[in-house]
Amino acid sequence: MKKAFTLIELLVVISIIAVLMGILIPTLSQARELATVTVVDSDLRQFGLALEVYFENNRKYPPTHADCGSGSLNEHQYQAPTALIEGNYLPAAPKNEAMSTTIEDKFHREHTYKYRSIGEVIYDRDRIDRNLWSKLWIPDNFPTVSSLDINKGQWRPTFDEYQRYSDSKSSFALQAPVTWVVFSLGPKFDEKRLEEQLGLESRFPVSKELWYTPKKRRGFIVRMRLKDGSQAGSFSK
Numbered sequence: 001m002k003k004a005f006t007l008i009e010l011l012v013v014i015s016i017i018a019v020l021m022g023i024l025i026p027t028l029s030q031a032r033e034l035a036t037v038t039v040v041d042s043d044l045r046q047f048g049l050a051l052e053v054y055f056e057n058n059r060k061y062p063p064t065h066a067d068c069g070s071g072s073l074n075e076h077q078y079q080a081p082t083a084l085i086e087g088n089y090l091p092a093a094p095k096n097e098a099m100s101t102t103i104e105d106k107f108h109r110e111h112t113y114k115y116r117s118i119g120e121v122i123y124d125r126d127r128i129d130r131n132l133w134s135k136l137w138i139p140d141n142f143p144t145v146s147s148l149d150i151n152k153g154q155w156r157p158t159f160d161e162y163q164r165y166s167d168s169k170s171s172f173a174l175q176a177p178v179t180w181v182v183f184s185l186g187p188k189f190d191e192k193r194l195e196e197q198l199g200l201e202s203r204f205p206v207s208k209e210l211w212y213t214p215k216k217r218r219g220f221i222v223r224m225r226l227k228d229g230s231q232a233g234s235f236s237k
Contacts, residue, residue: 050089063120064134080112117180137203146208
């Protein structure tokens with residue numbers, strides 16, 4: 001006759017299983033997160049390639065879409081530019097969809113990756129505002145140095161730069177420390193937390209302090225074009 005488990009033995013086994021699950025579940029969650037980050041990196045690389053091909057064909061980068069009524073990153077503010085979709089540089093989303101392309105942010109479903117650039121800007125969904133420029137807040141001496149301190153960076157173009165390059169936005173964009181940025185909101189995005197860091201100013205996402213790292217497990221996942229033509233960002237590799 002086989003000896004049955006006692007109640008104490010069963011409780012010990014259950015306790016051991018619970019401890020193992022407590023160890024394994026966070027590890028598996030982080031592994032899935034890092035796998036998603038790798039996919040996002042690949043998507044942003046494709047996005048960046050589309051931007052460079054677009055520039056080669058048009059001698060300028062697409063305008064930034066700053067036409068979301070709420071101004072919230074949780075909505076479609078700064079979504080992928082329709083110029084890339086209309087030119088077949090990125091796949092188009094079905095008609096009547098809020099997204100401009102089928103390539104969606106893996107950490108922000110039903111929304112595209114975000115795009116900001118120095119140059120033309122679109123308001124009212126399809127109208128380029130000829131009197132305004134799209135700007136980026138860039139830390140001084142970026143990318144060697146980075147900071148969130150408002151006194152250690154500036155909006156580019158500055159007023160003087162705007163006056164100097166008003167007839168050639170693409171020329172200035174190529175000389176700015178950062179030309180364009182494409183980014184995912186990343187895991188655990190919290191717009192209120194972002195406002196606590198930056199106030200109500202949209203000084204994101206160039207500063208490295210805002211980027212995702214496996215250690216803190218939150219932040220923007222970023223790819224950007226630098227002045228020398230190279231690309232940089234919070235890549236998983």
